[in-house]
Amino acid sequence: MTGLKFSTHLVSAPLHTPFVTALRTATHADSLLVSITDGEYTGWGEAPQVWKVTGESLAGAQACVEGPIATALTGLGADDLTEALRRVQGAAQANFGAKAAVDVALHDLAAHRAQKTLQGFLGSTVTTVKTDVTLSAGDSAALVQAATDRLADGFDVLKVKVGTGDAAADFDRVRRIREAVGPGPRIRLDANQGWHRRDAVTVIRALEDAGCAIELVEQPVAAADLDGMAWITDRVSTPILADESVYGVRDLVNVIRRGAADLVNVKLAKCGGLATARTLLELAREHGLGSVVGSMMESHVGVGAAAALVAAYPTTAVNDLDAAWWLEQPPVSGGIRYEGSTIHLPSTPGLGVTGLIA
Incomplete structure (x- = not known):
């Protein structure tokens, strides 16, 4: 150029x-x-x-x-x-x-x-967005402690990693977390493709019957198994969120046509940037699918861009943008900052990033 x-x-x-x-x-x-x-x-x-x-x-x-x-x-x-x-x-x-x-x-x-700020350039005056926080996979005691710690940190939407190979243990872990935190906080699950379809239905129905009030379940089966995900979606009441199954527009069209999920997780590093992400969010909305904007394990640069996208293109559920919160120190100066579950977008131009931290 x-x-x-x-x-x-x-x-x-x-x-x-x-x-x-x-x-x-x-x-x-x-x-x-x-x-x-x-x-x-x-x-x-x-x-x-x-x-x-x-x-x-x-x-x-x-x-x-x-x-x-x-x-x-x-x-x-x-x-x-x-x-x-x-x-x-x-x-x-x-x-x-x-x-x-x-x-x-x-x-x-x-x-x-x-x-203009990046969200302003995208057409928004919004200055804050909300995020969930992930509880790393672990045994019941570790997850309960992590849930308690994250609530104390100011988060009220907990994302629990499941799908580690033992469906019964997954059920027990989630049940114990719900018992520990009470009915207030929202709990969502992410299997990261780790369940077989029958195990997914068994666990999700058991959690429904136990009154665990799971907000949604993300990517219960392998990314390519849209038939399996549709089979699960048809058999449970809890909404199913497609993540690894959707990279670009063609993938989302297939999910919509096959009724494979209730929501889609849009990530910049999966779809190739803000231009495609906007198309995905608009397509989901036009076809009645819910939406979440997520992140990989990114810094304040990638998460800041995703947060600006959310500010301009609101989603239907709290977003999954806690990645930069996990960093001991950001690799750049400026940009977004966290206050509990609230991400504050910068008031300075663009992403607000001023350079690398040596």
Whole structure:
């Protein structure tokens, strides 16, 4: 792009608490940060490394950004946002994290040039959004303690990781959490593809019969098993949320056509950035599906962009944007800040990010 300079930065930010799911255990948030400058302003974006979900590596994301994406944008000026975003999506197959990083950086740069916050650039005056908080997978005692701790931290929507291979134990853990926290806090479950369809129905129905008031169940079975997810959706009252099953528009169309889920979880690193994410949220709304905006294990850059999206395109349920809360220290200065379950969006232009922390 004429007059614009790309830079990539590999970061590994330690978490204050290990993050455990049915798919992995994380102690650091590993990401590729991308900055794009026009000489006066700088836009930031992020591609997280999540081997077990997207299959993308930081090395691959960096090569994609510095290779085909940068080549595709050659010759465009700083004001050619629409064309730049189109070219980013067409520069390579898949590589959604790399595309998301550049897409967000271009949006951030455009917001800076317009002297608007990113949510303002997207058409919103909202300054705060709400998030849930995840309880890492563990035994009953550890989960009950984590739930109590998170309530004390100011969160009131608890996301419990299940699907670790023992359906009966999953039921017992969730039941014990509900008994410990009482009826007030909302509890949602995320199996991360870890259940078989019959186990999913058995556990969800048992929780319904026990009065555990589960708000929703996320991705109970393998991403490709839309028939299985539709089978579950038809047999339980608790809403089913599609996550790993939906990357782009074609995936969401398939979910809608097959009645496979009640809601969709839109993530920038899955779909390739803000441009596609907006389309997914609008498509879900038009077809009566609920929606949540989520995050991978990202920093204040990626989560800040997702929060700005939520501010401009409200979802039907509390969003899943606690990822940056887990960091001991952000890798960048500026940006969003957490106050319990409330994410405060910056009042300064773009994402409010002013640079890397050395």
